[in-house]
Amino acid sequence: xxxxxxxxxxxxxxxxxxxxxxxxxxxxxxxxxxxxxxxxxxxxxxxxxxxxxxxxxxxxxxxxxxxxxxxxxxxxxxxxxxxxxxxxxxxxxxxxxxxxxxxxxxxxxxxxxxxxxxxxxxxxxxxxxxxxxxxxxxxxxxxxxxxxxxxxxxxxxxxxxxxxxxxxxxxxxxxxxxxxxxxxxxxxxxxxxxxxxxxxxxxxxxxxxxxxxxxxxxxxxxxxxxxxxxxxxxxxxxxxxxxxxxxxxxxxxxxxxxxxxxxx
Ligand SMILES: Nc1ncnc2c1ncn2[C@@H]1O[C@H](COP(=O)(O)OP(=O)(O)OP(=O)(O)O)[C@@H](O)[C@H]1O
Ligand SMILES: [Mg+2]
Numbered sequence: 001x002x003x004x005x006x007x008x009x010x011x012x013x014x015x016x017x018x019x020x021x022x023x024x025x026x027x028x029x030x031x032x033x034x035x036x037x038x039x040x041x042x043x044x045x046x047x048x049x050x051x052x053x054x055x056x057x058x059x060x061x062x063x064x065x066x067x068x069x070x071x072x073x074x075x076x077x078x079x080x081x082x083x084x085x086x087x088x089x090x091x092x093x094x095x096x097x098x099x100x101x102x103x104x105x106x107x108x109x110x111x112x113x114x115x116x117x118x119x120x121x122x123x124x125x126x127x128x129x130x131x132x133x134x135x136x137x138x139x140x141x142x143x144x145x146x147x148x149x150x151x152x153x154x155x156x157x158x159x160x161x162x163x164x165x166x167x168x169x170x171x172x173x174x175x176x177x178x179x180x181x182x183x184x185x186x187x188x189x190x191x192x193x194x195x196x197x198x199x200x201x202x203x204x205x206x207x208x209x210x211x212x213x214x215x216x217x218x219x220x221x222x223x224x225x226x227x228x229x230x231x232x233x234x235x236x237x238x239x240x241x242x243x244x245x246x247x248x249x250x251x252x253x254x255x256x257x258x259x260x261x262x263x264x
Pocket of ligand 2: 016017
């Protein structure tokens with residue numbers, strides 16, 4: 001069992017799309033997946049066809065404010081092997097509401113490990129969809145995770161934010177979670193006709209070397225249509241370029257996992 005946060009404080013870079021489609025592809029391969037929507041926008045929730053307008057107690061908010069246990073709020077999705085903890089806009093209040101709690105960065109980590117250690121639920125992967133900021137919620141995710149997957153939009157400014165993210169990760173490693181590592185960087189919204197895309201790609205590969213996945217996610221309109229139907233693109237149109245790229249990425253991810261597993 002492994003907890004992976006999909007993280008980048010820059011907005012709209014493909015975090016949620018990556019969470020939904022990696023989860024979907026892994027679940028189709030028989031892996032048991034739990035997605036935690038840790039973003040008050042609730043995009044992973046609605047993207048999987050579940051309302052983000054329901055009682056906040058039944059969401060990740062209920063867990064972080066102490067009202068609920070993880071087992072109370074896990075929801076089945078209509079997809080096999082794929083469960084979800086939902087989120088809604090009330091989650092944005094958690095930072096203010098927990099202001100007096102010195103250990104608040106650990107809440108998610110503690111609740112999650114208690115649940116995973118005790119329960120009979122045997123997830124292979126927990127994927128956490130982070131909000132676009134380096135706020136408390138993101139810190140909670142960093143503390144709770146084994147590793148991080150960073151979607152990087154192949155656009156100007158993409159690499160600037162990454163430096164800040166890497167500094168934050170280093171700080172968390174030193175102080176709060178020494179075992180945290182970077183699973184990989186996934187290039188997203190790649191446009192072959194745009195020179196900038198290939199420039200950002202080569203800069204990222206030069207700098208982060210083999211941390212950058214070989215698979216690149218192209219810009220593909222089917223990827224942006226799928227969430228409005230409440231399904232992963234792999235279900236919406238499994239043959240479109242976006243789906244193919246997420247299947248390829250998932251294969252690469254699994255090969256990487258197998259290598260890590262056999263080295264351990
Ligand atoms: N490869 C792609 N091609 C085209 N559109 C995409 C692609 N990936 C994501 N999108 C669309 O771009 C928008 C942003 O993607 P997404 O929501 O996954 O990013 P995000 O990083 O989770 O955003 P936020 O920071 O707001 O949480 C969405 O409308 C999504 O459908
Ligand atoms: Mg998102």
